[in-house]
Amino acid sequence: MHYSTKIAAILLVFFCTSFQNIQPVTENNSPGYKLKTVVIDAGHGGHDHGCSGSKSKEKNVALSISLKLGALIEKNFPDVKVIYTRKTDIFLELHERAAVANKANADLFICIHCNANPSSSPYGTETYVMGLHKTAANLGVAQRENDVILLEDNYEQHYDGFDPNDAASHIMFSLFQHAYMDQSILFAAKCEEQFKKTGRHSRGVKQAGFLVLWKTGMPSVLIETGFLTNVKDEKFLASEDGQINMSENIYRAFKEYKYEMENAGGKVDAKKIEEAEKQMNKEEQIISENNQKEEFVNGLEFYVQYYASEIELKISDKKFTSLKNENISYVKDNKWYKYRTGPYSTLDIATQKQSSVRKAGYKDAFVIAYQNGKKIPVDEARLLQPK
Ligand SMILES: [Zn+2]
Structure with missing residues (x-):
């Protein structure tokens, strides 16, 4: 056996036995x-x-x-x-x-x-x-x-x-x-x-x-x-x-x-x-x-629209407390301010969100779809989604 190998072996034995001896003491x-x-x-x-x-x-x-x-x-x-x-x-x-x-x-x-x-x-x-x-x-x-x-x-x-x-x-x-x-x-x-x-x-x-x-x-x-x-x-x-x-x-x-x-x-x-x-x-x-950075395939975005108002309301408005964990935004459409959660990358996710938004008190909430920023019918968006 080579000299240094021998030392290593002795040290190994020493460490192993001392570890065994020390452990119970530490626990005590x-x-x-x-x-x-x-x-x-x-x-x-x-x-x-x-x-x-x-x-x-x-x-x-x-x-x-x-x-x-x-x-x-x-x-x-x-x-x-x-x-x-x-x-x-x-x-x-x-x-x-x-x-x-x-x-x-x-x-x-x-x-x-x-x-x-x-x-x-x-x-x-x-x-x-x-x-x-x-x-x-x-x-x-x-x-x-x-x-x-x-x-x-x-x-x-x-x-x-x-x-x-x-x-x-x-x-x-x-x-x-x-x-x-x-x-x-x-x-x-x-x-x-x-x-x-x-x-x-x-x-x-x-x-x-x-x-x-x-x-x-x-x-x-x-x-x-x-x-x-x-x-x-x-x-x-x-x-x-x-x-x-x-x-x-x-x-x-x-x-x-x-x-x-x-x-x-x-x-x-x-x-x-x-x-x-x-x-x-x-x-x-x-x-x-x-x-x-969620991926929006084919430029499709889905939202859940849950509220519309002729008066502009802030997204921090007390009215919307039950949705405070959602990503809320609004757009002006003619004379209406339309409030929605999203965007979501797939119709599936948006449909799931629709049910939680409804349960949060907005019983008439519904899914809307956009392609490249332009509103399109949901049925059309469904067909444009990748299979
Ligand atoms: Zn589980």
């Missing part, structure tokens, strides 16, 4: 915090399929990744109690999922979902913490995930009158998770970091008002593991390899998070949070810029 030094219980929540289930791809359903992908993740934690951390909100294909209400975590006094709550978009181009992962959405896209994800309460009985009673279709409703509960924000962001950042490391496209750590995270009394995240509406993402998420990859990534994030938190007595390093938050804001800015 921080008796304050121990990650003992984790709740894994596979999104949707039963008659709630979640979103769908061409052949896969969100409820099945989420369950498979959740079970694999739980098995990894159980195997490697026998001291950690793993609780699943569901292990089979059953329907659970959102408040029941949060109640499982609260009742177990869990130290971490991980919700696993898949994303969807009217366009097939978006792909990649997003990890959400509870908070106020900074972009319309984030609000859209939360609205879609919160929509499932419409399948529940008595949902008005369970969520304090929350209306998933009302953008304003998504502002009211932004502060409940505040006490656990730092830990949630830290864990979320670790998940996204792992996804990136194994070649996934990380869309970053984000914030929005998810009902399932609303009243949980512990650090909580919701992971959108990819877009089932994107061909490549769906192929990956529907495959055994893809599901194993995702569960291993979340497991590695869990392991790192547990280790860091236990060694710091449950406190989060302020510097790490600052880094994660900076990253978060940067990602948000990029996404919102990208949204503004």
Whole structure:
């Protein structure tokens, strides 16, 4: 054996043994915090399929990744109690999922979902913490995930009158998770970091008002593991390899998070949070810029016209409060001032918007279309859209 190789081997043995010796002492030094219980929540289930791809359903992908993740934690951390909100294909209400975590006094709550978009181009992962959405896209994800309460009985009673279709409703509960924000962001950042490391496209750590995270009394995240509406993402998420990859990534994030938190007595390093938050804001800015650069194919633009007036009203007018998260503008058409939300790049998106604008109190709202700035009939615009 070469001399320097020998030294390297001795050093390696030394480091390995000293690491083994040090570790228990470090743990004993921080008796304050121990990650003992984790709740894994596979999104949707039963008659709630979640979103769908061409052949896969969100409820099945989420369950498979959740079970694999739980098995990894159980195997490697026998001291950690793993609780699943569901292990089979059953329907659970959102408040029941949060109640499982609260009742177990869990130290971490991980919700696993898949994303969807009217366009097939978006792909990649997003990890959400509870908070106020900074972009319309984030609000859209939360609205879609919160929509499932419409399948529940008595949902008005369970969520304090929350209306998933009302953008304003998504502002009211932004502060409940505040006490656990730092830990949630830290864990979320670790998940996204792992996804990136194994070649996934990380869309970053984000914030929005998810009902399932609303009243949980512990650090909580919701992971959108990819877009089932994107061909490549769906192929990956529907495959055994893809599901194993995702569960291993979340497991590695869990392991790192547990280790860091236990060694710091449950406190989060302020510097790490600052880094994660900076990253978060940067990602948000990029996404919102990208949204503004939405592609308008064939010069087509769609709007939802919801109001007309002979008097000019400002878009900040109190009348329009229920639409304050929408992009509002108005045009003068003869003697009328016409108010609309948009523009949207496809008729599909505009039609979805039409229903949320109607629910926001403008029951007669309707879709209008323009081509290269000139108003055209919607039916004509429909035919001009790329197939
Ligand atoms: Zn979902």
